[in-house]
Amino acid sequence: MRIGSVQLDSPFLLAPLAGYTDLPFRLLCREYGAGGGLSEMISCFGLTYQQDKTHAMLASAPEERPVGIQLFGADPLVMGQAAALVSRHPIDFIDLNMGCPVKKVIKRGAGCALMREPDLARRIIRQVVANTDKPVTVKFRSGWTHETITAPDFARMAEDAGAQALTIHARTWSDGFGGQVDWEVIARVKEAVRIPVIGNGDLKSRQDGLRMMAETGCDAVMIGRAALGAPWVFSPEEGPIGLSRRLAALNRHLELIGQLLPAERMMGRIRSTACRYFKGVAKGAAIREQIFAAPDFVSLKELTSRLAA
Numbered sequence: 279m280r281i282g283s284v285q286l287d288s289p290f291l292l293a294p295l296a297g298y299t300d301l302p303f304r305l306l307c308r309e310y311g312a313g314g315g316l317s318e319m320i321s322c323f324g325l326t327y328q329q330d331k332t333h334a335m336l337a338s339a340p341e342e343r344p345v346g347i348q349l350f351g352a353d354p355l356v357m358g359q360a361a362a363l364v365s366r367h368p369i370d371f372i373d374l375n376m377g378c379p380v381k382k383v384i385k386r387g388a389g390c391a392l393m394r395e396p397d398l399a400r401r402i403i404r405q406v407v408a409n410t411d412k413p414v415t416v417k418f419r420s421g422w423t424h425e426t427i428t429a430p431d432f433a434r435m436a437e438d439a440g441a442q443a444l445t446i447h448a449r450t451w452s453d454g455f456g457g458q459v460d461w462e463v464i465a466r467v468k469e470a471v472r473i474p475v476i477g478n479g480d481l482k483s484r485q486d487g488l489r490m491m492a493e494t495g496c497d498a499v500m501i502g503r504a505a506l507g508a509p510w511v512f513s514p515e516e517g518p519i520g521l522s523r524r525l526a527a528l529n530r531h532l533e534l535i536g537q538l539l540p541a542e543r544m545m546g547r548i549r550s551t552a553c554r555y556f557k558g559v560a561k562g563a564a565i566r567e568q569i570f571a572a573p574d575f576v577s578l579k580e581l582t583s584r585l586a587a
């Protein structure tokens with residue numbers, strides 16, 4: 279599977295998850311076998327207004343590559359400017375978010391709202407392509423509602439406008455994150471275009487992903503929520519996920535966080551990240567309690583190292 283000139287060594291990719299797919303988590307998933315990942319969605323306005331917090335989201339590392347930066351916005355000119363800016367960073371491709379269903383994004387005409395404005399979406403893709411030397415990809419949904427499954431037409435438009443790969447989350451805007459993922463739509467998108475298609479939605483394992491590729495013909499898959507607290511979802515290694523494997527993954531995650539983020543200033547988020555590793559595990563509740571009682575990052579790391587010893 280290639281995205282433009284970028285070769286992927288595995289067709290299992292990490293999906294963008296705002297609030298989660300930061301640099302440490304992307305590196306961790308890559309170490310476990312993900313073929314690459316995407317940043318959280320980044321506002322084109324935040325980038326062009328030089329907001330420090332937005333720029334911090336562009337941090338990447340050579341070991342995680344190939345990595346894509348995802349932009350969202352509804353103004354072709356600003357999206358083009360943001361693409362030019364992002365292209366100066368050591369990244370491999372630029373992804374355009376045309377699937378986000380969240381109200382505050384839709385209200386601005388961005389995310390999935392662009393599926394109702396295909397002409398504007400086309401102008402955005404063209405403008406971004408014209409302003410970068412990186413391959414451009416687009417992530418979108420099945421359509422706005424079940425009565426308007428426009429994904430195959432939208433895919434053709436995106437290919438025609440210069441996109442080099444597409445990701446389809448096979449739900450409509452009206453589904454939000456509920457309802458059934460429709461694999462048939464992924465197959466129709468794959469038939470509609472010549473560029474690679476990445477399928478997405480509710481995959482819980484590599485086996486699920488292999489089945490999606492076999493049944494829909496898609497070239498790769500993205501896994502999002504199933505990777506949270508479970509980066510081994512990308513690993514070809516089989517076998518039970520016991521406590522020691524969970525603790526090893528968490529300890530590596532905490533090590534990367536300690537190296538790359540201001541850990542002491544984000545303990546709330548780190549504690550809940552750590553707790554995810556023990557969901558549905560015997561003795562999990564007791565471990566989660568200890569995690570929540572850890573007063574700071576150093577004590578949390580001591581705790582999880584002790585548990586792993």
Ligand SMILES: Cc1cc2nc3c(=O)[nH]c(=O)nc-3n(C[C@H](O)[C@H](O)[C@H](O)COP(=O)(O)O)c2cc1C
Nearest residue numbers: 293294295296318319417447479480481501502503
């Ligand atoms: C908390 C959360 C944050 C998300 N953030 C993004 C995002 O920034 N950009 C994007 O394209 N999709 C985003 N998504 C959608 C996911 O990338 C993915 O399409 C969706 O969760 C379905 O895949 P999954 O079932 O494997 O998680 C987000 C989803 C969740 C649950």
